[in-house]
Amino acid sequence: MSELKKVVELEDAVIKFVGDSGDGMQLSGTLFADTAAQDGNDLTTFPDYPAEVRAPQNTIAGVSGFQVHFGSKKILTFGDICDTIVALNPASLRANLKWAKKDTIIITDSEAYNVPALEKSGYKSNPLSDGSLKNYNVVSAPFTTLIKECVKDMNIDNKTTLKSRNMFALGVAFKIYGKNLEHTFKYLEKKFSKRPEVVELNKKVVKAGFDFAATNPQIKCTYKINKANMANGSYRNITGNIATAWGLLAASEKSERPLYLGSYPITPATEILIELAKNKSLGAKVVQCEDEIAGICSSIGASYAGSMACTTTSGPGLSLKTEALGLAVIMELPLVVVDVQRGGPSTGLPTKSEQSDLFQVLFGRNGECPLIVIAAESSSDCFYSAYETAKLSMEHMTPAVLLTDGSLGNGSELFKIPDTKDLPKITPPMAKANDTTFKPYKRDDKTLARLWAIPGTEGLRHRIGGLEKENITGNVSMDPINHEIMVNLRAEKVQRVANYIAPQEVFGKSEGDLLVVGWGGTKGVIRDSVIEMQNEGKKVSHAHFKHIMPLPKNTTEIFGKFKKIVVCELNSGQFVAYLRMTLPQFKFEQANKVQSLPFMISELKEKYNKILNKK
Incomplete structure (x- = not known):
């Protein structure tokens, strides 16, 4: 069998653990990710929980997942398409096949594909035997039977045994990707330190999955992903x-x-x-x-x-x-x-x-x-x-x-x-005791911030509350002119924060045909999509905004150097509306998604190309 287990070196891989809520797939994914981190791989993970507390078993609504993208290069996203899917039941397989490609490895429990489970998940026939999975590398095994065999010398009830199916699948995944079991064993020893029988059970089951993958002919090869090149330090x-x-x-x-x-x-x-x-x-x-x-x-x-x-x-x-x-x-x-x-x-x-x-x-x-x-x-x-x-x-x-x-x-x-x-210093503007010049709303000339006066400090007694205050003195004031002054001061104070934040950066050239704008948690997927466009020779750059209010001072300068601008966000267009209001001199295209799902690199690239080709 050894010749079948050739080792293929990969730069990165995406694996997704899926099953019923309660099957332990979040734990399996977390342990796999932690092990990859221990091995020096860079990584990003994406847990996906059902919206219901406990949806019915073997239904699409109840599928819980954990995706890990790990590699020897810098990992920016959790990946569009999976190289391996670990699916514990038919529903989880059906829900996640759309993320598979040709030759994706599918690891699944053949004993979970009974008639009731197939019907609940919407299958009319068993996909393991009807030929519908012929384009994938399917690794199916009777998990429960194999687990019972490996723990037969232990006095373990059937319910506890069934709960360990996720650990068997984890062992299979560890072998396929050349990961060791040491970190998982240490976790089990710490987590169940007062239940040694549970520690022994799970260790045996993980090892059984590992050994199964080492000898099973369904697994054509294993994979090796080298350490990522990272700066020295503790990670x-x-x-x-x-x-x-x-x-x-x-x-x-x-x-x-x-x-x-x-x-x-x-x-x-x-x-x-x-x-x-x-x-x-x-x-x-x-x-x-x-x-x-x-x-x-x-x-x-x-x-x-x-x-x-x-x-x-x-x-x-x-x-x-x-x-x-x-x-x-x-x-x-x-x-x-x-x-x-x-x-x-x-x-x-x-x-x-x-x-x-x-x-x-x-x-x-x-x-x-x-x-x-x-x-x-x-x-x-x-x-x-x-x-x-x-x-x-x-x-x-x-x-x-x-x-x-x-x-x-x-x-x-x-x-x-x-x-x-x-880390940068933090220097709050603290008021000092017995400061004879103290006034509650006397402001710093540069920031317009007032002093932070702590109650009980000698000489700093002042009013506070939700009623409008008089500028400088802090007395309650209903004067219309004073109200306008205070409104403008509070607004200007926030705008002056722009003097204390980093200038907006542009990834790629500072001018070109298309600037892709994003904000917040979409950075990784947008960055990867822009890199792919640049590799195809397109004049596309990326500006990702961390500072929303106020915007960085060089925002106008950056926008003015590109022929077209597209704003990508996971809503119906809130940031682009804010930009149109703030910077009306620019025309903005939109790329929006409101499915409570992340962007895909492929769908972003399709949008960019449509904008670039539009006359």
């Missing part, structure tokens, strides 16, 4: 939500302001709350509040008291926080709001991702109510974006919103752990 596989939490912790340390988080659990942002709650030893004060309004209001109180205050949410929760967010704007207090976007409106698609909260963040408050808006570009960038959002909020004394999304928050990629000494 880990990190999700966007955990990276966001770490970025907030780092900002708290650098600013010397204690971190306070007041939040209410909501999909897909809850993991930020959980991660910060684990790190109270680092000074984080975390309160799980009774609702969204209590979360933001307690954070405003903490900010008034001198803390680096944050609150986390998703679209529906942000709607509830809106009035209090306006309060923070008129009080001119720093506040970080993290919005992990999901499909909407209302409850919408809680486990799916969109970029559809932009209008709400920019304009969704009463009155003239501007604030800073930053959009994270990748899972690892959530760390740096959270840090910068907190920095700008504190240094400019105004609320700031960080936009991420479900794909970034739950997805993961390789993250080089930074030395906090290398």
